[in-house]
Amino acid sequence: xxxxxxxxxxxxxxxxxxxxxxxxxxxxxxxxxxxxxxxxxxxxxxxxxxxxxxxxxxxxxxxxxxxxxxxxxxxxxxxxxxxxxxxxxxxxxxxxxxxxxxxxxxxxxxxxxxxxxxxxxxxxxxxxxxxxxxxxxxxxxxxxxxxxxxxxxxxxxxxxxxxxxxxxxxxxxxxxxxxxxxxxxxxxxxxxxxxxxxxxxxxxxxxxxxxxxxxxxxxxxxxxxxxxxxxxxxxxxxxxxxxxxxxxxxxxxxxxxxxxxxxxxxxxxxxxxxxxxxxxxxxxxxxxxxxxxxxxxxxxxxxxxxxxxxxxxxxxxxxxxxxxxxxxxxxxxxxxxxxxxxxxxxxxxxxxxxxxxxxxxxxxxxxxxxxxxxxxxxxxxxxxxxxxxxxxxxxxxxxxxxxxxxxxxxxxxxxxxxxxxxxxxxxxxxxxxxxxxxxxxxxxxxxxxxxxxxxxxxxxxxxx
Amino acid sequence: xxxxxxxxxxxxxxxxxxxxxxxxxxxxxxxxxxxxxxxxxxxxxxxxxxxxxxxxxxxxxxxxxxxxxxxxxxxxxxxxxxxxxxxxxxxxxxxxxxxxxxxxxxxxxxxxxxxxxxxxxxxxxxxxxxxxxxxxxxxxxxxxxxxxxxxxxxxxxxxxxxxxxxxxxxxxxxxxxxxxxxxxxxxxxxxxxxxxxxxxxxxxxxxxxxxxxxxxxxxxxxxxxxxxxxxxxxxxxxxxxxxxxxxxxxxxxxxxxxxxxxxxxxxxxxxxxxxxxxxxxx
Numbered sequence: 001x002x003x004x005x006x007x008x009x010x011x012x013x014x015x016x017x018x019x020x021x022x023x024x025x026x027x028x029x030x031x032x033x034x035x036x037x038x039x040x041x042x043x044x045x046x047x048x049x050x051x052x053x054x055x056x057x058x059x060x061x062x063x064x065x066x067x068x069x070x071x072x073x074x075x076x077x078x079x080x081x082x083x084x085x086x087x088x089x090x091x092x093x094x095x096x097x098x099x100x101x102x103x104x105x106x107x108x109x110x111x112x113x114x115x116x117x118x119x120x121x122x123x124x125x126x127x128x129x130x131x132x133x134x135x136x137x138x139x140x141x142x143x144x145x146x147x148x149x150x151x152x153x154x155x156x157x158x159x160x161x162x163x164x165x166x167x168x169x170x171x172x173x174x175x176x177x178x179x180x181x182x183x184x185x186x187x188x189x190x191x192x193x194x195x196x197x198x199x200x201x202x203x204x205x206x207x208x209x210x211x212x213x214x215x216x217x218x219x220x221x222x223x224x225x226x227x228x229x230x231x232x233x234x235x236x237x238x239x240x241x242x243x244x245x246x247x248x249x250x251x252x253x254x255x256x257x258x259x260x261x262x263x264x265x266x267x268x269x270x271x272x273x274x275x276x277x278x279x280x281x282x283x284x285x286x287x288x289x290x291x292x293x294x295x296x297x298x299x300x301x302x303x304x305x306x307x308x309x310x311x312x313x314x315x316x317x318x319x320x321x322x323x324x325x326x327x328x329x330x331x332x333x334x335x336x337x338x339x340x341x342x343x344x345x346x347x348x349x350x351x352x353x354x355x356x357x358x359x360x361x362x363x364x365x366x367x368x369x370x371x372x373x374x375x376x377x378x379x380x381x382x383x384x385x386x387x388x389x390x391x392x393x394x395x396x397x398x399x400x401x402x403x404x405x406x407x408x409x410x411x412x413x414x415x416x417x418x419x420x421x422x423x424x425x426x427x428x429x430x431x432x433x434x435x436x437x438x439x440x441x442x443x444x445x446x447x448x449x450x451x452x453x454x455x456x457x458x459x460x461x462x463x464x
Numbered sequence: 465x466x467x468x469x470x471x472x473x474x475x476x477x478x479x480x481x482x483x484x485x486x487x488x489x490x491x492x493x494x495x496x497x498x499x500x501x502x503x504x505x506x507x508x509x510x511x512x513x514x515x516x517x518x519x520x521x522x523x524x525x526x527x528x529x530x531x532x533x534x535x536x537x538x539x540x541x542x543x544x545x546x547x548x549x550x551x552x553x554x555x556x557x558x559x560x561x562x563x564x565x566x567x568x569x570x571x572x573x574x575x576x577x578x579x580x581x582x583x584x585x586x587x588x589x590x591x592x593x594x595x596x597x598x599x600x601x602x603x604x605x606x607x608x609x610x611x612x613x614x615x616x617x618x619x620x621x622x623x624x625x626x627x628x629x630x631x632x633x634x635x636x637x638x639x640x641x642x643x644x645x646x647x648x649x650x651x652x653x654x655x656x657x658x659x660x661x662x663x664x665x666x667x668x669x670x671x672x673x674x675x676x677x678x679x680x681x682x683x684x685x686x687x688x689x690x691x692x693x694x695x696x697x698x699x700x701x702x703x704x705x706x707x708x709x710x711x712x713x714x715x716x717x718x719x720x721x722x723x724x725x726x727x728x729x730x731x732x733x734x735x736x737x738x739x740x741x742x743x744x745x746x
Contacts, residue, residue: 088598088604091596091597091598092597092598092599092602092604093598094604094673342597343596343597345581345582345598345599368585368586428592431586431587431589432587432592434592435591435592435595438595
């Protein structure tokens with residue numbers, strides 16, 4: 001095995017707490033009613049294509065993309081569309097949902113439900129992309145960016161390396177680990193498909209050292225299938241290794257410039273769960289309806305932790321019930337990892353493509369301590385994996401200095417929370433930097449829009 | 465010894481004289497011609513530099529007022545009609561008189577009316593809280609209670625009521641500069657006409673959810689039933705997105721809607737309390 005690698009600057013080492021990593025994936029039974037959100041992905045929400053009263057089958061398209069960066073949504077069960085309207089999402093904000101009264105699990109035609117491994121990859125690149133798009137595949141690493149857009153870089157940019165992200169650096173989460181253990185061959189075929197789409201670049205699967213079984217399972221599957229140009233890199237355990245830019249730094253030793261995309265340094269990063277979804281879409285014609293989710297936390301015993309194969313549109317409260325109810329001593333429920341996940345304000349919210357966990361945290365683990373004054377120790381600057389100075393950004397935000405924030409690259413923040421984690425004075429650094437980032441992005445966007453308008457005006461003038 | 469002192473005084477005085485002459489000629493040569501009316505206007509302005517007029521401060525407003533062809537788009541909400549009359553007199557313009565306004569908090573979701581569904585312990589700022597999620601109650605539209613409006617107010621007219629967790633406007637101090645309106649991420653605060661002797665009728669709710677959902681989140685929410693709009697003779701009330709709104713330019717303060725509202729979301733303030741007729745059981 002080659003040398004263990006990691007990203008160049010910053011990072012922290014929280015306890016990994018992967019208690020649920022030995023629990024096999026269980027399939028959740030269907031609930032009586034499911035609510036499918038139209039915002040399953042980054043970008044414009046999808047537009048419903050079904051009407052109230054329509055009969056739908058599992059895997060049938062129920063919503064089409066609402067823009068270039070958007071994705072198809074498919075019915076997670078067979079039944080009747082009961083209503084289409086606003087419903088509160090995870091954060092308590094309104095979003096259009098399609099309500100489906102579940103009557104069974106009859107799949108639409110043309111979908112291969114068998115378990116047989118299909119290793120023959122289609123020849124036509126565009127056909128593969130079309131399949132990925134039609135199956136509504138989005139990045140399952142957290143950002144849910146539509147995969148067909150990411151796999152089709154703008155002409156002129158060449159992908160040199162496809163990085164498959166199996167780092168799973170967030171504490172507690174074990175879903176990626178489980179799929180690498182249980183479906184390694186499918187993931188590798190998925191990676192090979194994406195490799196082909198990108199024009200046969202090299203492919204590296206990055207896995208953190210704290211998942212030795214997953215590394216072994218993946219290596220064995222790779223040896224068995226014998227695809228050329230795919231390798232496995234063992235990464236040192238460090239948070240946020242699973243960040244796109246951090247993984248590129250670790251694997252390729254390159255840094256993405258401020259405001260640049262990974263493709264500018266020849267990299268495309270996809271999560272292991274996305275590779276699995278790509279396999280299902282291309283080889284089995286199966287749309288993205290399911291994903292793996294971990295029910296875990298620091299205040300439940302290990303026998304109540306689960307890794308579930310869920311369908312989109314299942315209420316979180318239903319999943320919590322299936323896992324034995326919400327523990328009484330849980331002070332906070334988080335969807336996603338403890339570092340970057342979002343607190344659940346509404347347990348009636350439903351799962352989306354990118355859901356990765358229900359995390360029960362005790363008061364001791366989550367309660368924030370009162371903020372004190374900055375003592376200029378510089379720990380936040382040491383921890384920041386983007387090389388920013390969080391203490392300075394916090395001060396500039398408070399002073400309302402947007403120019404200063406832009407000069408100090410507040411827009412580069414990846415919101416990983418390392419600064420907040422390392423601050424001995426408990427200053428809510430991330431809260432203010434997130435706001436600052438929003439302000440700076442607004443200014444940058446306004447400037448770009450103004451420049452575009454000016455260029456167009458100049459063009460019109462020239463024609464005259 | 466005396467020689468040194470005399471020399472020193474002579475050299476320094478000479479130098480002073482020379483430099484003052486230099487300054488005098490430079491000031492003459494490079495004088496910036498400024499409209500003297502700017503200074504005059506600045507003198508009559510309130511001098512709070514609050515930015516309520518849309519300019520960086522009182523002098524910037526004076527500068528803009530002098531350059532503008534009329535005063536239609538320039539109005540100092542803090543000084544009101546009185547100050548604007550003085551400004552108009554200096555410039556020789558006419559002004560359109562505006563009714564005095566006041567900031568109105570359109571949310572009555574106190575802890576007893578609007579039960580808390582979760583606990584927020586992040587940064588105490590409404591802006592940050594609103595960016596994270598819908599808030600610690602079932603109502604995603606109402607006041608978040610972190611007091612961004614209070615810190616935005618330059619006149620000390622806003623304060624948080626510790627009992628209700630809602631901001632309270634001190635009408636005697638509010639100048640309707642609109643800083644709080646801009647600071648509120650939820651758009652809860654509105655500038656409304658002060659009304660005769662401060663009497664106003666308004667819908668104290670901004671919830672656009674359907675009736676049942678709104679009512680479940682808050683007992684005093686507007687449920688969009690439209691009863692108020694039906695009873696209003698002046699057509700001042702419109703219901704849009706399950707929310708009633710009273711147009712203060714049309715409202716004649718009859719208070720019929722207040723009696724009609726099933727949830728008590730319509731507030732009538734500063735009306736004189738009529739002495740109740742004594743009921744005698746004879």
